Amino acid sequence: MSQMITVLLASGAAFFYMSASWIMKTWGGSTYLVLIPAVxxxxxxxxxxxxxxxxxxxxxxxxxxxxxxxFLMTFVVAIWFLGEKYTLREAAGAAIVLVGIAMLCMTPSHAE
Incomplete structure (x- = not known):
């Protein structure tokens, strides 16, 4: 599998995991008949x-x-959609995670 496909599939998984967290955060007061099926x-x-x-x-x-x-998707959603504020130190931590993602994308990802 190519590295681009690996990153795209991993991003899809990350997006839906983050979406489940967002649903639980924003719909937490909803009835469980709506919340549980969505999650x-x-x-x-x-x-x-x-x-x-x-x-x-x-x-x-x-x-x-x-x-x-x-983590990065959640960080962005928390800032843009939930209005959360983060310090420069926390933003630097997010940048370090971004560097880590770039490093992982540059290594072979196939099973051996």
């Missing part, structure tokens, strides 16, 4: 993306990549 749907989509990428890629590589991308 199950997003987590199922995330699992599908993760399974697809794990078929041909190393486990450790994929998990770290998904977590790093999910």
């Amino acid at each position: 199950i749907l997003t987590l199922s989509a995330a699992a599908w993306f993760e399974i697809e990428v794990l078929r041909t890629t190393r486990l450790g590589h994929v998990i770290i990549l998904i977590l790093a991308i999910e």
Whole structure:
């Protein structure tokens, strides 16, 4: 699997994991009849993306990549959509995560 496909599938998983967290945060006061199906749907989509990428890629590589991308997506959503504020130190930490993602993308990701 190419590195671009690996990153895209990992990003899909990260997006749906982050979406489940966003749903729980913003819809937390909703009835469970709405909340639980929405969370199950997003987590199922995330699992599908993760399974697809794990078929041909190393486990450790994929998990770290998904977590790093999910962290960055969550950071952006928290700022833009939820109005959360972060310090320069926290922003620097996010930049370090971004460098880590770039480093992971430059290494071979195929299963051996």
